[in-house]
Amino acid sequence: MVSITPLISPESGSLELDRSAALSALESMLTIRSFEEAVDGLFARGLMHGTMHLSIGQEASATGICVALKTTDYITSTHRGHGHCIAKGADLTRMMAELLAKQTGYCRGRGGSMHIADTKTRNLGANGIVAGGIPIAVGAALAQKMRNENNVVVSFFGDGATNEGAFHEALNLGAIWDLPVIFVCENNKYGMSNSTELSMRVDKVSDRASAYGIAGVTVDGNDVNEVYQAAVAAVQRARSGKGPTLIECETYRWKGHSKSDKNLYRTKEEIDQWKAKDPIIRFQEIILQNQLVTQTDVDALANQVRETIREAIKDASAAPDSDPAELLSSVYREVYNG
Amino acid sequence: MVSITPLISPESGSLELDRSAALSALESMLTIRSFEEAVDGLFARGLMHGTMHLSIGQEASATGICVALKTTDYITSTHRGHGHCIAKGADLTRMMAELLAKQTGYCRGRGGSMHIADTKTRNLGANGIVAGGIPIAVGAALAQKMRNENNVVVSFFGDGATNEGAFHEALNLGAIWDLPVIFVCENNKYGMSNSTELSMRVDKVSDRASAYGIAGVTVDGNDVNEVYQAAVAAVQRARSGKGPTLIECETYRWKGHSKSDKNLYRTKEEIDQWKAKDPIIRFQEIILQNQLVTQTDVDALANQVRETIREAIKDASAAPDSDPAELLSSVYREVYNG
Amino acid sequence: MANRVITYSEAVREAIAQAMEADSNVFMLGEDIGIYGGAFGVSGDLYHRFGAERIRDTPISELGIVGAAVGAALVGMRPIVEIQFSDFTSQAMDQIVNQAAKIHFMLGGELSVPMVLRAPSGSGTGAAAQHSQSLETWFAHIPGLKVVLPSNPRDAKGLLLAAIDDPNPVIVLEHKLLYKTSGPVPEEPFRTPIGVADLVREGKDLVIVATGVMVSRSIAAADQLKEQGIKATIIDPRTLSPLDMSLINDAIAASGRVMLVQEAPKHVGFMAEVAARIAEGPALYSLLAPVKRICGMDIPIPYAPQLEKAAVPQIEDIIAGAVALMREP
């Protein structure tokens, strides 16, 4: 059982001025990267099954948002959800076991990459349906409000998802009921092959907030501290009953959409430009420069993360395969006649 | 077979400065009012079946928009669609026959009030599904563009419809493809009992246009000339390939939502305030004042319209009831193996 | 007070009120359920009794509100969604089918969705094709959903209370024509178990299996058939998924003749499943005549009253079907 160090919100209000917060944010991003690189490798070697959507290059948005959350806050995630799941604190061994179709996986091998949820860290689940998690987040936020709980709910989704009716209906409900929900759009410029230029006529996804009368903001999604600042403001607004915010994080996925992508719709130059804006390297440079950490710290952390992932793979691989004999269980939750 | 005089666009650019245009607009509004009052009466006397959504009080939007259209332009309509249908030039006898469940009705008695379409006047149909016609209008507009036809498509819908996912997806498609479609929201302040204050957090429905990067405008929907002007601008934009416009017509329905409405959600004062803004009386006063018409003209027209409606009822009532024996026909259109 | 008589609507409303009184997690959301009292008057005065928070009026956003119910249920609330007409579940199918139905299984049992979705179903009000469908087949086919069709006021209350207790998503399809019908309903909260069929009446000559409004039509038909000397057993499955075949099998063993009556179009409808279960045995061996289905025509529901009547089984059609079945083979 391994997971990242719980994310630490900086006292200073900036991830770039607080050593332990900076280290925990860096650990989160490195872990996401490492986890997904490992998964990519396992897939290439034929050890993993199905399809996979990697968020390599997008680690700052998952991390920057989750640093601003309490452990009792909820998230809903997407098909590209490993990062959200890890940043919220999920057990890496159970995640890996799920991808390896093991009985000890988060979903007992039934869900795979697109359906991991984690009750403990209040991750209400990745989702194979584009925009499917957004109304669900609104409902969870409604429950917080009705029960006078002080939790917020973050819904992650992509740029492509904002063209779905579910996005529209959900944002409207969140807005009219002043719910403690934060809509986080990870705008990586494409919904599969469809660029935002082709799929919408607004300059920024955050422009869509005005249709619901809620706050909308666009941040550099490869700058974990900028994402964090926006998240803090949104969380505060949500917790104080002032309703939702739409945060757009401009970012990029380095890998193809999924395993079947031939990358015909974008150029090598574009990909390289974005690789030059690697959120991890950028953050490392800043915190090195600000002398919060030394190169030795960074190297040690990177090694530790790699070791953790290796351990997760080892433990997960050793677990029993998921068991067809119990397939009829948990189709329905049992009714208690108590 | 009776219908209104085809709507005449004024040479002057204003319905308030051109006698024949003014008379045709007035005839349209009076006909809609008369038709629906007659329907209301037939219903009250138990001669009509099902339910009915009346647009009494909203005659200016249907009329003002349709005056700006060519006969080859298309419309899609709603559950509250008699006005659109009449303004586009439908046969009143066939409409009445449909409501009376006659074989000679537009739908052979199969559709009733909510499903009247008319190929001849290019009305693609009322719709029992809130927002259901909006994507359909977009598709018809796409066809115009692909075929280099110079027609526009108007989609009518209510304020409540703008909270549906279908609205969102359709407006976005219309926008990105620069389609010759005009989205006309008849904002009568309520979707059934749900007020716009409760159902959305924007001041104006037209504020939603900005989420799609299209033009949005709000007009006094009880001012037929103002509606007309906005329609002309939108039609020109659409026909010249500049894409959609969202026109919001602020108006009010005098009657309940449908036959089962007890009007518990709005006050008598509110209703009375809006009755004082009767679009027909207002327009009559202006054109009388502008000396385009005399009181005698107006009275004659009103009489003629009432006579027309009486005739429609008479002819429709005399028609045979729709026939259960042919129910299995037209479930599928027959395949031609030619 | 077991013989207190109330309407089907009142029974639904009473169940909701009792569940809301007993558990603060229960709440309702839907279009026009507040001050309007519901399109069919079902929520009635609940808004005044429980307030706007718990009797939550929504914009016209079926997908959004079902999704919100799913989300609320995931974190422990007990939402009851009203969809104004069951036809508009079409707007919300993703949340019903891809989310609510699958989450518990798909997440390996990690979370569950104790949500109730109520919707008025069926034809007979002159509202035409988009407001009159009987869509139970869709839901019954989806693993992870439970589907109930209460056919009388007592079951409307008992099944709804059981549905609200159930930790799974339950689709409750109420027939519009039943709302104003009356019957005896116990005042105290009681549960009618989900997954248990009801033996409506016994008769030795044939078995009628019917759902929804077809149950009362079958009762009326059976009354008239009795005068012709034909005695019918009537079974109301009540729950379409999970389906209880035991009563049906036993009754067929006794009489050898079975007629399946539903309002929905015949083709690939729910009663096809009942027929298939019969054809798979054991009931097959007791059949004295082929299974007979009396169903809606395979057409959209038309507007005109005479057409609408012709489109779905009426009492006369059930009688005629039974008489024909008795003459076979």
Next chain:
Amino acid sequence: MANRVITYSEAVREAIAQAMEADSNVFMLGEDIGIYGGAFGVSGDLYHRFGAERIRDTPISELGIVGAAVGAALVGMRPIVEIQFSDFTSQAMDQIVNQAAKIHFMLGGELSVPMVLRAPSGSGTGAAAQHSQSLETWFAHIPGLKVVLPSNPRDAKGLLLAAIDDPNPVIVLEHKLLYKTSGPVPEEPFRTPIGVADLVREGKDLVIVATGVMVSRSIAAADQLKEQGIKATIIDPRTLSPLDMSLINDAIAASGRVMLVQEAPKHVGFMAEVAARIAEGPALYSLLAPVKRICGMDIPIPYAPQLEKAAVPQIEDIIAGAVALMREP
């Protein structure tokens, strides 16, 4: 060239290309069908051959694009919508069911909707519950829709060309696992009539009725059964609505034993209708054993390969079913 062998994907693509060449009203719209070539590579190079106008990439808006297809069809175009996975028809059910299916009837015949909706269906790719459903039952139950499930490359082309010609909305569910399979397909445009079942092979001992990928599994099973001395007739209905029962009835009359094989969950699935038609006669009278259904388990499709396999019928299950059926009663 009647024996030219191409894949199922290529056959679909060829049908679309030929229809587009013959009629400028035919066009395609869907997600990632352009430069990406389609999620399953079906549209392939069509974008380069016909351009972005007619091979129209859309945003992720299933309801919107099906609605747009309905609108375009109403004014005389012949749209072919690709829904990336058939599961996402859930998003578009309103336009499919409340609009496309009903418009012609509901408007009294005034307008019609000559639209084709193609979608990859079924499990076997490790994509889990929201990307693996077999939802043909839903569509087959809706009057006004035609539903076809091509089970081989030849039918994939012939049925699609017939669907494009058809003046009604036709739902074409293509099985993902079939896309890469090959078979002989005539080069010229040809139509496989909608509503006509296919006699895949003849054998005297039992009848297997199968759809989609279950047809090829049944063929493989039949090959092995033959070695055990059991000879199976295989019938592929191809069209689920309208359903052609004549071949099935004749075959049952000949052998007296029938097994119905589908991938979808058993409960209230399409094969229930076939079983019901049998139970209604005349085939009932020739049955030597109860009807047997071999179907998907009543569970969502799981991710792990061994679970996914267990969830739906495999060749072994079909063989075992046939062997058991031969032993009955």
